Amino acid sequence: MTRFLAVAQTEMLILRRNRWLLVATLIMVLFALALTFAGSAPTGTLGVDMLTVSVASMTTLSVYLAPLLALMISFDAVAGDMDRGSLPLLLSYPAGRGEILLGKFAAHLAALAFAMTVGFGTAGAVAAWLGGAGPESLMALLRLILTSILLGASFLALGYLLSATARGSAAAAGLSAGLWLVFVVLYDLGLLGAVVMDKGGTFTQSVFPWVMVANPADAFRLWNIAATEGVAMASGMTGAAQALPVWAAPASLLIWPVLGLLLARAAFRRVEP
Amino acid sequence: MTDKALIIHQAVKDRGSARVLDHIDLTLAPGERVALLGHNGAGKSTLIKSILGLTRIDSGSIRIGDAAPGSAQARRDIAYLPEAVSFHPALTGREQLTLFARLSGERPDVPGLLERVGLADAMDRRIGTYSKGMRQRLGLAQVLLGKPRVALLDEPTSGLDPISRQDLYAIIDELAGQGAAVLIASHALTEVEARTDRIAILRKGVKVADDTLANLSALAGLPIRLRVRARENADALAARLGGSRVNGASVELLCDPADKMTALRSIAAMGEAVVDVDMTPPRLEDLYRHYAKETLQ
Numbered sequence: 001m002t003r004f005l006a007v008a009q010t011e012m013l014i015l016r017r018n019r020w021l022l023v024a025t026l027i028m029v030l031f032a033l034a035l036t037f038a039g040s041a042p043t044g045t046l047g048v049d050m051l052t053v054s055v056a057s058m059t060t061l062s063v064y065l066a067p068l069l070a071l072m073i074s075f076d077a078v079a080g081d082m083d084r085g086s087l088p089l090l091l092s093y094p095a096g097r098g099e100i101l102l103g104k105f106a107a108h109l110a111a112l113a114f115a116m117t118v119g120f121g122t123a124g125a126v127a128a129w130l131g132g133a134g135p136e137s138l139m140a141l142l143r144l145i146l147t148s149i150l151l152g153a154s155f156l157a158l159g160y161l162l163s164a165t166a167r168g169s170a171a172a173a174g175l176s177a178g179l180w181l182v183f184v185v186l187y188d189l190g191l192l193g194a195v196v197m198d199k200g201g202t203f204t205q206s207v208f209p210w211v212m213v214a215n216p217a218d219a220f221r222l223w224n225i226a227a228t229e230g231v232a233m234a235s236g237m238t239g240a241a242q243a244l245p246v247w248a249a250p251a252s253l254l255i256w257p258v259l260g261l262l263l264a265r266a267a268f269r270r271v272e273p
Numbered sequence: 274m275t276d277k278a279l280i281i282h283q284a285v286k287d288r289g290s291a292r293v294l295d296h297i298d299l300t301l302a303p304g305e306r307v308a309l310l311g312h313n314g315a316g317k318s319t320l321i322k323s324i325l326g327l328t329r330i331d332s333g334s335i336r337i338g339d340a341a342p343g344s345a346q347a348r349r350d351i352a353y354l355p356e357a358v359s360f361h362p363a364l365t366g367r368e369q370l371t372l373f374a375r376l377s378g379e380r381p382d383v384p385g386l387l388e389r390v391g392l393a394d395a396m397d398r399r400i401g402t403y404s405k406g407m408r409q410r411l412g413l414a415q416v417l418l419g420k421p422r423v424a425l426l427d428e429p430t431s432g433l434d435p436i437s438r439q440d441l442y443a444i445i446d447e448l449a450g451q452g453a454a455v456l457i458a459s460h461a462l463t464e465v466e467a468r469t470d471r472i473a474i475l476r477k478g479v480k481v482a483d484d485t486l487a488n489l490s491a492l493a494g495l496p497i498r499l500r501v502r503a504r505e506n507a508d509a510l511a512a513r514l515g516g517s518r519v520n521g522a523s524v525e526l527l528c529d530p531a532d533k534m535t536a537l538r539s540i541a542a543m544g545e546a547v548v549d550v551d552m553t554p555p556r557l558e559d560l561y562r563h564y565a566k567e568t569l570q
Contacts, residue, residue, distance in 0.1 A: 006375035010368065017363045017399075085359045089415070092325050093376040094348040272328055 003095040007103025008110075015073070015111045024069050024111065028119025035061050036123045050131020051124055055140045058120055059224045062148045063217050067155040067184055069115065071176040073108045074159025077101075078268055079172040087273040098265045101160060105153075105261065112152040120145050143227055147220050150253045154216040155180075157260025164267035187215050209243040219252035278303045278454035279324065279423050283333035286319055286478075293319045294330065295478040301454035303422065306445060306468065309458040310561055311475035317458040318356060320475070321425050324456075325353060337423055349377065352421035352453070356428040358412035362401030366392050366411050369400060370418075379419040390414045391440065405432035413444055424448050424455045442468050474564045482564040493563045495555035496527035501540055502549040510546060514539065522548075530554075 015021045035057040036050075081087040090100065124141040127133070133141075159176055166172035191212055198204045212218045226249065279301040286294040294316050301307055311317050322328040324335055326343020340346035360369050370383050387396040390410040395403065400411065409432045416424055426445070430438050445468060449455050457469065472489060474482040482489055501524045503510040511518045514536075516526030528536045533552075540547055 002378070003376050006372055010364065010372045013368060014361060014363045081361075084361070085355065085357060086361065088322070088325070088327055088355050089353060089358060089412075090376075091327060092348060092351065092353040093373060094345050094378065095376045273322075 004099050004103045004106070007095065007100050008106040011104050011107035012110065015107065020073065021111050021114065024115040025118050027069070028065070028115045029122050031061055031065060032058050032119045032123030033126060036127045049133055049137055051127045051133035051137040052140060054123060054127035055137065055144050055224075058123060059144055059221065062120075062144065062151065063221055064184055066112075066116070066148045066151045066220075067180055067217060070108075070112060070152040070155035071159045071180055073111070074156045075163050075172040075176040076169055077104050077108075077160050078163040078271065079166050079169040080163075082271070082273060083169045087271075091273060097268045101261065101265055101268055105156060105160070108156050109149070109153055112156070113149045116145055116148045116152065120148065140224070140227070144224055147223050147253060150257065151216055151220040154253065154256035154260060157257050157264055160264035161260060161267055164264055164271055183215055184217050188218065205243070210248070213244055213248045213252050216253055216256040219249040223249035223253060276303075277301065278305075278338060279456070280336045281320070281324070281333070282335075284320070284323060284330045284335060285332045286323060286328065286330045293478050294323070296333070297475075297478075297480050299473055299480065299483065301423070301456060303452045303454055304449050305470050306449050306455045306457065307471045307473060308469040309456055309473050309475065310460075312565065315475040316478040317475055318427060321353075321427055321456070321458060324423070324425060325351060349419075350422040352416040352418070352424045354412045354416050354426045354429055356458075357431065358408055360400045360408065360411065363399060365397050365399055366403070367396040369411065370414055373415045374418055377419055381418050386414045386417055387411075389417065390444075391437070406434060406437055409433055410437065413441065416448070417444065420451055421448070421453045424453045426455065426457045428459060429457060430459065474561060476565045486560075489560055489564070490555050493555070493560055494529070495559050495563060497530055497533055497555065498525065498527055498553040499536060499540070500525050500551040500553070501547055504546055504548050510543070513543070
């Protein structure tokens with residue numbers, strides 16, 4: 001336990017010292033504020049408060065930004081130590097590899113959670129102050145923050161997996177960029193193409209929603225959309241959410257971090273420094 | 274229970290078709306200082322990583338006391354200084370050492386240790402600003418955490434200036450004095466000469482020698498080198514002594530350790546013709562060359 005905490009504390013110190021925490025928080029605040037102001041126009045036509053619209057916009061933002069920020073910290077977790085040559089010494093200490101990985105994960109997740117909470121919180125507060133908020137839209141904001149952290153956790157774990165598999169830091173960075181592109185952009189494009197080809201057949205009706213929810217980024221979107229009618233209206237995307245049981249998206253978002261960490265630990269164990 | 278700190282028995286490691294470690298036997302008693310010598314690629318670092326459990330050997334066995342390499346017990350018992358040690362540049366020396374202390378479960382006096390290795394003034398500066406020698410000192414400080422049973426030092430003198438080397442030897446003696454078996458992998462042959470109890474030489478994964486320096490010299494039968502400076506005619510002196518002229522005024526001859534006194538007497542008998550005599554006993558470098566180049570058959 002003390003070993004896990006020692007790694008986590010040191011990792012947090014590094015994130016603070018190399019300004020990662022500051023920069024990530026700043027990025028989140030700026031993007032969230034920009035989207036809140038840019039997206040404030042349709043409030044009147046939809047008949048919802050401004051915070052609801054803001055959450056809908058920020059949901060779209062978070063799908064891109066949360067995985068990106070997570071991968072930006074995690075790709076270096078193992079490969080960086082390997083490149084520097086500090087890994088053999090670290091592994092000669094009596095801390096298990098799983099313990100080291102968990103320690104890093106705890107620190108990285110805490111940093112990510114901080115950036116998300118401050119960023120979305122600030123934008124949400126501004127939106128509520130300018131255009132009003134209700135209990136439902138406040139819940140939506142809380143849900144957005146929580147699910148963004150889970151989405152980040154999924155990609156942190158996947159980043160460790162790549163970091164432990166890749167030969168060196170540069171390769172890990174490249175793989176992470178590829179992973180981001182596939183999960184966040186290409187996956188949806190592929191599904192879209194399949195749905196168009198299928199012309200509303202069995203694939204579209206029964207398989208497609210499950211394939212979609214298997215992607216953590218889409219699961220994140222579905223969870224936020226399915227939960228709030230206002231957000232669903234504002235984002236104009238309800239079909240897929242209705243075809244799935246309520247637990248599907250949360251399950252996907254909860255399974256991914258665990259699965260990713262297990263895979264990352266297995267890969268890390270095979271590393272011979 | 275075994276009374277040996279480290280026992281390596283018939284360790285074999287293959288990398289692809291190359292045999293990196295070929296049936297290595299090596300035993301270290303507590304408090305013993307052993308130098309592990311060999312060229313780059315001779316298998317020194319692989320052997321050390323096998324002892325640490327970072328690399329698995331294909332056959333044979335390694336025991337740290339009674340523990341297997343890589344087990345929690347073995348990792349608590351071993352202190353390790355990697356070759357060209359490096360740390361995260363954003364941390365300070367104090368933070369890095371505190372992390373290691375907490376990982377090892379020890380509660381040592383971190384500032385005291387850093388002072389011990391001469392980093393008192395730099396302990397709150399980032400490691401990114403350290404010189405190579407300072408990083409090496411920080412590496413040494415983490416070796417002193419706790420009371421290791423086995424200390425593995427891979428090229429510990431690299432990057433150190435001569436004064437730091439004296440400090441390093443003091444630290445090695447201190448470790449051995451506390452009962453740790455110290456294994457020092459090195460190219461820096463002359464430096465380990467007087468500092469170790471035993472010398473093991475690796476050549477292409479095979480242990481070709483393992484004995485005290487005196488015994489190794491006797492076994493190799495390497496000649497003593499005598500350099501005689503002539504007053505005027507070096508050629509004539511060379512002809513009379515049976516050596517060869519090396520520069521304008523000096524003659525060099527090699528003689529067997531057993532014939533040393535005979536040679537010295539004949540030089541002394543020449544009286545005024547000789548100005549000076551230098552005698553060089555076989556050095557570790559010569560020994561090393563002898564054992565490392567000797568063909569196996």
